[in-house]
Amino acid sequence: MNSRRSFIQQLGLGMALPAISGFDFPSRSISTFPSSDLQGEDFWTELRSQFPLTTDRVYLNNGTFGPAPFSVLQAMEASNLQINTSGEYGNSDQERVKLAEFFRIKPTEFSITHNTTEGINIMAWGVPMKSGDEVILTTHEHAGNALPWLNRAKLDGIVLRTFEPKSTQAENLTEIQKLINPRTKVIAIPHVTCTTGLVFPIKEICEIARKKGILTAIDGAHGAGTFDLDLYDLGCDFYAGCFHKWMLGPSGTAFLFIREESLEKLKAVMIGGHSDIGWDMTANPPEFKGYVPSARRFDYGTQSKSLAVGMVAAADFHNQIGKQQVQSRVKELNQYLFDGLVKLGSKIEILTPLEEESRISIVSFRTKNMDFNACGAELGKAGFRIRLVHEGKVNAVRVSTHVYNSKAELDAFLKELGRILA
Numbered sequence: 003m004n005s006r007r008s009f010i011q012q013l014g015l016g017m018a019l020p021a022i023s024g025f026d027f028p029s030r031s032i033s034t035f036p037s038s039d040l041q042g043e044d045f046w047t048e049l050r051s052q053f054p055l056t057t058d059r060v061y062l063n064n065g066t067f068g069p070a071p072f073s074v075l076q077a078m079e080a081s082n083l084q085i086n087t088s089g090e091y092g093n094s095d096q097e098r099v100k101l102a103e104f105f106r107i108k109p110t111e112f113s114i115t116h117n118t119t120e121g122i123n124i125m126a127w128g129v130p131m132k133s134g135d136e137v138i139l140t141t142h143e144h145a146g147n148a149l150p151w152l153n154r155a156k157l158d159g160i161v162l163r164t165f166e167p168k169s170t171q172a173e174n175l176t177e178i179q180k181l182i183n184p185r186t187k188v189i190a191i192p193h194v195t196c197t198t199g200l201v202f203p204i205k206e207i208c209e210i211a212r213k214k215g216i217l218t219a220i221d222g223a224h225g226a227g228t229f230d231l232d233l234y235d236l237g238c239d240f241y242a243g244c245f246h247k248w249m250l251g252p253s254g255t256a257f258l259f260i261r262e263e264s265l266e267k268l269k270a271v272m273i274g275g276h277s278d279i280g281w282d283m284t285a286n287p288p289e290f291k292g293y294v295p296s297a298r299r300f301d302y303g304t305q306s307k308s309l310a311v312g313m314v315a316a317a318d319f320h321n322q323i324g325k326q327q328v329q330s331r332v333k334e335l336n337q338y339l340f341d342g343l344v345k346l347g348s349k350i351e352i353l354t355p356l357e358e359e360s361r362i363s364i365v366s367f368r369t370k371n372m373d374f375n376a377c378g379a380e381l382g383k384a385g386f387r388i389r390l391v392h393e394g395k396v397n398a399v400r401v402s403t404h405v406y407n408s409k410a411e412l413d414a415f416l417k418e419l420g421r422i423l424a
């Protein structure tokens with residue numbers, strides 16, 4: 003038993019994590035970033051030691067929570083200590099510049115939020131709509147994208163039009179086009195669904211929307227940190243993403259991209275300190291001079307500087323590996339898992355599309371002769387952290403993998419799944 007585990011157990015915080023037989027996990031240690039001389043699996047095995055993530059079980063749930071590497075945790079801790087030593091908390095303007103650059107957008111287009119849901123609420127309440135106006139969503143929404151729009155529908159009488167995602171990009175484009183009519187004001191779909199990990203052709207969808215004067219408000223919870231994103235080029239008006247999943251950043255950090263040309267189209271419902279260009283409560287009547295001409299108007303009030311520093315460290319981590327390399331490794335692991343699941347034959351039904359461009363980092367499947375909850379429980383007992391998908395009544399097991407996962411872990415998972423389903 004390693005020292006950290008026993009420390010966690012002494013605190014009573016640790017759950018018993020079963021060992022996985024026949025699989026040697028690398029031991030945990032902080033090491034220097036892997037040399038670029040290392041090739042293939044050697045590089046990724048070495049990279050794994052950059053994460054404190056337990057090796058007592060196999061973590062296959064990055065789609066819910068992306069564990070941060072040491073560099074992010076250390077950057078946050080150092081910043082926190084510095085702030086609490088000096089008593090100077092500063093602001094996150096410097097970090098905003100670096101974070102915007104990461105997504106190839108202007109700092110004035112980048113609002114710092116706390117989670118994807120906050121960004122989605124800003125979009126859902128900010129888009130100008132009246133009763134009867136329509137928004138297009140899927141039947142596979144996460145609560146974070148469903149509830150803000152459902153709430154707007156409840157309170158303002160807007161109409162939500164949904165479609166069941168199909169398994170190719172061409173079919174999904176057709177589905178969306180079928181729902182568009184003169185009342186359509188917004189397309190508010192996810193970049194990648196939380197259910198089956200389906201990737202929508204956002205660029206093409208945004209092109210169609212723009213030509214028809216429809217706003218695009220994308221739920222990007224699974225976009226940042228998987229794709230090498232160019233948010234401007236993607237063409238959407240608004241894109242809500244987070245840093246606590248695929249960016250491997252601090253928990254409780256996120257962003258909202260607001261395209262410069264679309265800034266004035268989004269009503270600023272909640273504002274505060276730094277959202278404004280001036281106000282005066284002593285004037286008669288009290289005066290509000292207006293908003294700052296940037297997405298900064300949406301991240302009002304005090305923000306955590308050390309969290310923003312952690313976000314930059316996460317972006318640096320991705321840059322250090324190379325954003326293209328991250329994307330291709332994520333795809334490689336996804337393909338490896340997909341191929342392994344295909345080999346299980348008729349015991350499972352893979353719900354994630356076969357079409358390569360329609361998936362990136364997630365594979366979901368139904369078990370044919372076993373309840374999916376029971377299968378998930380068995381996998382958990384065997385030491386594999388997966389997620390069950392209930393959204394959209396999909397009822398499936400979801401596996402999501404990132405750069406710290408290895409093919410050996412996926413082999414162990416596939417072997418165990420085969421045993422459970424035998």
Ligand SMILES: Cc1ncc(COP(=O)(O)O)c(C=O)c1O
Pocket residue numbers: 065066116117118119120144145146147192194195196221223224244256
């Ligand atoms: C597709 C999707 N949208 C929104 C969310 C909500 O994200 P957050 O917890 O950052 O608000 C999630 C979380 O898993 C998600 O998968």
